[in-house]
Amino acid sequence: MTDQTVTGGIAAGSAPGAGGGTPRRRIPSNWRTLLLFVPAFVIVTLFFLAPLIDVFIRSITDPKLGLQNYEWLFTTDANIAVIVRTFGTAFIVTFVCLLLAYPYAYLMTIVGDRARNALQLFIMMPLWTSILVRTLAWMVLLQDTGPINGLLAAWFGIGPIPLIRTTFGVALGMSQVLLPFMVLPLYSSMSKIDKRLLPAAANLGAGPITRFFTVYLPLSRPGIFSGGVTVFILGLGFYIIPALLGSSKESMISALIQQQISVFLMWGQGTALGIFLLVCTILILVIVSRFNKNGSLFPGVDK
Amino acid sequence: MTTKRLLTAFAVLIIMWLIVPTLVIVPMSFNEAPSFNFPPKGFSLRWYENFFTDPNWLKALFSSLQVAVLTMFVATAVGVLASLGLSKVKFRGKGLLEGYFLLPLIVPGIVLAVGLYSLFLRMDLLGTLPGFVLAHTIVSMPLVITNVMASLQGLDPRLEQASSSLGAGKVRTFFSITLPLIAPGVMAGALFAFVTSFDEVILSLFIQSPTLQTLPVKIFNSVTQTNDPTVAAVAVITMLTSVIVMLVAQFATRKRKRPVAA
Numbered sequence: 307m308t309d310q311t312v313t314g315g316i317a318a319g320s321a322p323g324a325g326g327g328t329p330r331r332r333i334p335s336n337w338r339t340l341l342l343f344v345p346a347f348v349i350v351t352l353f354f355l356a357p358l359i360d361v362f363i364r365s366i367t368d369p370k371l372g373l374q375n376y377e378w379l380f381t382t383d384a385n386i387a388v389i390v391r392t393f394g395t396a397f398i399v400t401f402v403c404l405l406l407a408y409p410y411a412y413l414m415t416i417v418g419d420r421a422r423n424a425l426q427l428f429i430m431m432p433l434w435t436s437i438l439v440r441t442l443a444w445m446v447l448l449q450d451t452g453p454i455n456g457l458l459a460a461w462f463g464i465g466p467i468p469l470i471r472t473t474f475g476v477a478l479g480m481s482q483v484l485l486p487f488m489v490l491p492l493y494s495s496m497s498k499i500d501k502r503l504l505p506a507a508a509n510l511g512a513g514p515i516t517r518f519f520t521v522y523l524p525l526s527r528p529g530i531f532s533g534g535v536t537v538f539i540l541g542l543g544f545y546i547i548p549a550l551l552g553s554s555k556e557s558m559i560s561a562l563i564q565q566q567i568s569v570f571l572m573w574g575q576g577t578a579l580g581i582f583l584l585v586c587t588i589l590i591l592v593i594v595s596r597f598n599k600n601g602s603l604f605p606g607v608d609k
Numbered sequence: 610m611t612t613k614r615l616l617t618a619f620a621v622l623i624i625m626w627l628i629v630p631t632l633v634i635v636p637m638s639f640n641e642a643p644s645f646n647f648p649p650k651g652f653s654l655r656w657y658e659n660f661f662t663d664p665n666w667l668k669a670l671f672s673s674l675q676v677a678v679l680t681m682f683v684a685t686a687v688g689v690l691a692s693l694g695l696s697k698v699k700f701r702g703k704g705l706l707e708g709y710f711l712l713p714l715i716v717p718g719i720v721l722a723v724g725l726y727s728l729f730l731r732m733d734l735l736g737t738l739p740g741f742v743l744a745h746t747i748v749s750m751p752l753v754i755t756n757v758m759a760s761l762q763g764l765d766p767r768l769e770q771a772s773s774s775l776g777a778g779k780v781r782t783f784f785s786i787t788l789p790l791i792a793p794g795v796m797a798g799a800l801f802a803f804v805t806s807f808d809e810v811i812l813s814l815f816i817q818s819p820t821l822q823t824l825p826v827k828i829f830n831s832v833t834q835t836n837d838p839t840v841a842a843v844a845v846i847t848m849l850t851s852v853i854v855m856l857v858a859q860f861a862t863r864k865r866k867r868p869v870a871a
Contacts, residue, residue, distance in 0.1 A: 338779075342694030345687040346710055346750065353743050354713050357724025364727060410623050413616040427859075428624045434855035435631055436808035438825050439844045442832065443631045446647050453633075453647045482627060543717025545811050550832065560719040567723055577727075580720040587717060 358584070361577045368574030375578035385562070385579075392558040395477060395548075396541035402481045403488040403537050404530065411492035411529070415499075426493075429486045437483055441550045444479045445470060448551065471553035479547040484540055488533040495529025535594045539587045559583050634848070638841040645838060656842035666843065669827040673807055676738065676823055680745040680806035685799040687746070688753030693783075695754075696761040711751045718811040721747070726815040736818020744816055745806040752805060753798035756862075760794025793861045800858035804851050 365375050379385055414425050432440070447454055448469040455466040469475050499522065507517045545560035552558075557565075559579060566576030633647055641651030660666045695707055713721065725744050726735070734740035768790065772782040788795070810825045817826045824847055831840050 339694060339698045342690045342697075343706065346691035346754075347706075349687060349743065349746060349750070350710055350713070353725065353728075354716075354721065354747050357721060357728045358716070360727050361720060361724040406623055409616050410620050413613070413620050416613060416616075425620060428627065432627045432631070434804070434852050435848050436810070436825065436851060438808070438810050438828055439634060439848050440631050442828070442840065442844050443634045445832070446633050446637055446645060447630055449645070451646055482630070485623070485627065539715060539717075543719055545719050546829070560717070563719050563723060567726070573727070577723060580717075580723050583717050584720050587715065591715065 361580050361584075364573050365577035365581050368577065375574040376582075378575055379578050379582060388557060388559060388562050389582075391473075391556070392542055395473060395480070395556075395558060396538050398473075398477050399480045399484060399541045400488075400534050400538045402477065403485050404534060406481070407485055407488035407492050407533065408526075411489050411496055414489075414493045415496045429489045432482070433486055437546050440483065441479055441547050444475065444482075444551055448475050448478075470551055471556070473552070473556050475551040476548050476556050479551045480541055480544055483547065484537045487536045487540060491533040491536065492526065492529040495532075496526050499525045531594055531597065535590060539590055542583060542587060631848070634841055634844045637838070638845045640838055640841070643838060645836065645841075656839045659839045660842050660846070663839070666827065666839065669822050669824045670846075672741075672821055673824040676741045676745060677803045677806040679738070679742045680749055681799050681803040683742055684746045684749040684753050684802040684806075685795065688750045688798060688802075689757050689795055691750075692754050692757035692761060693787075695758065707754075710754055713747050714751045718748075722812045722815040725812060729816055735816055736821040738821065740816055741813065741821065741823065744812045745809055746802075748809065748812065749802035749805045752801040753795075756794045756798035756801060757791060760791035764790055796861040797858045800854050800861070804854050804858075807847070807854075808851060 366373065368375070410425070410429070414422050417425070446452060449455075450466040450468065450470070452469075454469060458467060459465040503521055503525070504517055507521045512520065542558075543560055544558065545564065548556055548558045549561055559582070563576045563579045563583070566572045566579065636649050637645070637647060638656055639652050639654070640646075640649035640656070641653040642649065691710055695703065725740075729735045729740050729744075734743075764787070768786055769782055772786045773779070777785065808825060809823070810829060813823045813826045814829060817823070822830070824843065828840050828843055828847075831837055831843075
């Protein structure tokens with residue numbers, strides 16, 4: 307990064323051909339580099355920051371100035387139930403993803419280069435298909451007359467077990483979509499663990515279980531943190547999957563926001579829910595980045 | 610050794626769980642019966658025929674492609690400029706600026722969707738092409754920036770210095786030295802932007818209008834309101850589009866290592 311800075315401003319002084327090296331020229335050249343940010347800055351400010359500020363302002367002014375929307379949010383039992391369910395579902399999904407991703411990521415660290423590339427490719431591949439299409443597929447599979455219930459009936463003579471329109475269905479679909487966001491940070495943190503530490507611990511008399519819990523698991527904690535946080539906060543905001551695989555009994559905060567605004571035209575209440583969701587997301591990120599020194603604010607965003 | 614074998618078996622199950630369920634949509638699209646039941650009965654192309662003869666579906670496909678291509682150009686152009694800036698200048702708060710550009714990746718989609726809906730309502734941008742492109746650019750640009758930044762980090766700064774010491778101006782250096790060297794990253798970023806826009810649902814659901822709907826919006830509406838198996842054919846078409854584009858992106862990034870990091 308520092309090397310590249312040279313080309314930006316100071317290069318004019320060191321490379322005579324480029325800029326003549328007069329101080330007069332140095333300032334405009336650096337100033338012109340800043341111009342590169344302008345389009346992105348304008349677009350993000352106008353169509354990202356401004357809408358979010360708009361949401362906030364609506365939440366405290368619609369229908370009148372005050373905190374009545376937030377009061378409604380926290381004093382309505384139905385809302386509390388939706389909030390608890392949203393956090394609960396996100397937590398279940400995070401836990402399921404962690405349990406499934408941990409052995410997978412570990413396998414990635416002990417195989418050869420080719421196998422590792424293949425394992426990584428397989429994890430990334432689902433991201434090439436839209437969430438909507440994958441949810442459609444789950445709808446087909448999980449319905450009462452679907453193949454899973456068909457097999458259950460044929461093999462065990464039971465059924466049909468309600469799979470779609472249940473929390474199970476929602477969690478299944480969400481875990482499938484979010485698993486890659488757990489595997490990648492886990493792998494990146496596990497690949498940094500010194501391989502000699504486990505034999506060393508064994509030499510000192512630690513059994514496999516002790517080795518795992520006192521040596522390996524603590525060292526992989528950064529990956530658990532950043533993967534867990536990514537999955538959890540992405541899970542909090544899910545809309546499509548609960549809408550298609552759940553029922554109104556499984557609705558999450560996103561659905562409630564959509565309902566308040568599009569169905570009841572209650573802008574104030576919908577936007578207050580939105581700000582609540584946003585604040586929760588930011589708080590979780592801030593708290594975790596405090597605990598996790600090397601974790602950035604954007605854990606494993608390369609999707 | 611047995612642990613490794615167990616882990617491999619486990620990984621195979623995970624891979625199957627990730628990939629196989631989605632594939633049920635393919636046989637469904639060739640179903641003869643007008644139902645959503647699996648396994649499908651018979652073989653027919655009637656749902657594809659439905660799709661390609663229904664002006665509403667075709668219009669949605671065309672809108673999607675139009676929005677995705679425009680988004681790709683805008684997000685890539687703006688994202689490459691911002692990445693160049695981020696890699697060239699150093700000032701306090703640069704990290705904050707980079708974070709600011711990447712922030713749309715972590716903000717819940719529904720919150721941004723509501724905000725854009727509210728804003729577009731007042732600006733008369735609901736259901737318009739510029740509205741869709743701008744909304745999709747917001748969520749696509751971070752992917753362009755992360756990809757291009759990765760390419761720029763592998764770039765030898767001495768090459769640009771050599772170019773400028775030989776008398777090339779900044780613009781000339783960019784087009785004849787920098788851009789060819791970071792082309793794989795730019796290409797991958799552009800393709801990611803295309804797919805992100807092509808698959809985007811939540812923002813599009815909020816900013817749609819009866820006159821302009823993208824394909825995912827039409828799929829979502831069709832699934833929630835009707836029971837038309839045509840969506841299975843549409844799903845296969847969108848799936849193929851994304852997979853092909855991502856395969857190209859994969860190919861582009863794989864080539865990246867040779868010229869840039871050499």
